[in-house]
Amino acid sequence: MNTLNINKQADIIGNYQVTVCGGGPSGFIAAIAAARCGASVALIERYGYLGGMATAGMVAPISEFMHEGELISSGIPLEFVKRIDGGKMCSPRGNFVFHPEEYKIAAQRMVFEAGVDLYLHAYVTDCVMDDGKITHIVFESKSGTQAIATDYVIDATGDGDIAYKAGVPMQNYNTPLQPATMYFALNKVDTSGFKGYYPGQKHSSIPEIREMLSKLCPDAPQMGGPWCFAGMGEGTAIINMSRTALDWLDEKAATKAECKLREDIKTIVHLLKTHIPAFKNAELLMSAPQVGIRETRHIKGTHILTGDEYVNAVHFEDSVARCSHPIDIHSTNDNTQTVTPLKQAAYLPYRSIIADGYNNLLVPSRCFSADREAFASARVQVGVMGLGQAAGVAAAQCAEKHLSVHNADIKKLRKVLADWGMKI
Ligand SMILES: Cc1cc2nc3c(=O)[nH]c(=O)nc-3n(C[C@H](O)[C@H](O)[C@H](O)COP(=O)(O)OP(=O)(O)OC[C@H]3O[C@@H](n4cnc5c(N)ncnc54)[C@H](O)[C@@H]3O)c2cc1C
Structure with missing residues (x-):
């Protein structure tokens, strides 16, 4: 293939402690969490609204806040759904159904209330690295090529666009990707x-x-x-x-x-x-405005959460989120689906959203570090919202003390999450 070298200059239009790329369920929750913990936060989203698959893909249930009638996830995700006008929580699994337009409104209201600077219609295309750290996020919009200087980055693009650009190794499952669906x-x-x-x-x-x-x-x-x-x-x-x-x-x-x-x-x-x-x-x-994407990249994080750990509800010292959706694998080739219900809600560790050698990057969205089985459950909204919330708190806490994300104070992180009601 012929190639073309393009040299571009970007105007640096901001400087933030935490920059969140992608305003889907993991991203906007991460931005709110980081801002509530005192960080200056930018949230960059390619569409004109928040919600990712929940709104652009019209994936209109949030699965699932409960396990056998017991609440397993709360904090900002639960506060968020209470803000969605007309939404309904269904027992005993706590699936929450909503109108996508109401989801957009509730998400942007909470983002603004937290003091996050929102950049819509901004497609993140690149990052600049220096010594294991991302220093700038580059994005394109009608204003041209622009950049934000940042101390910490949360890649919530779902596809790990920034992690990929930064060179984070990706996993290869050697199995077909779960199929796409248009609602x-x-x-x-x-x-x-x-x-x-x-x-x-x-x-x-x-x-x-x-x-x-x-x-x-x-x-x-x-x-x-x-x-x-x-x-x-x-x-x-x-x-x-x-x-x-x-x-x-x-x-x-x-x-x-x-x-x-x-x-x-x-x-x-x-x-x-x-x-x-x-x-x-x-x-x-x-x-739906865009086809629903279940699966793309998976980062190779500091810990790869396994299906065994998942179904056995192994508890980790750095557990930061829960998920109780079944292991849910849709066949790519035919009309079938394999569903394995969980006996207990699983625990999701912090080490699965960070990658060795990357000191200021957190990846809490559906491309976080899990094997095929664990991913097939934790990919749902309550899973990634929980991870996003943890990423936001961790980034803000690390920013306060200029720590690598690998040296985050896990006790302090878990304390904030527990104080917010997470059963971790
Ligand atoms: C068909 C289907 C059915 C599903 N069913 C359920 C269900 O029943 N219950 C449930 O809870 N979940 C379900 N899910 C899963 C859930 O919707 C997703 O896994 C979840 O939305 C992932 O959230 P995320 O924030 O990780 O990524 P996404 O929702 O993909 O959000 C990523 C965001 O980043 C933005 N973005 C991406 N790249 C860039 C870029 N380069 N620059 C700027 N912005 C960017 C996107 O526009 C988007 O807003 C389903 C998903 C699909 C596709």
């Missing part, structure tokens, strides 16, 4: 018989629908679930059903998948209307 919303749905995430009803997918459609229409696109969510109100359903293999880091493949999945939604909606009585009068309200 869509319908109205005029008869939801009275649903077992989905509707208040007072059991948490479950509706596999009968998928099985019936697959039998009736062997040419139907690949499908999962379907899971139907009530967040947009009575008679509406936000639906997780489409599915395709995708390497999101390959631009050509990403373009193809976005277009294919929108066509698939058209087909799926037609099938639902034709064959499933509850959807007879349904109308397509919207597809």
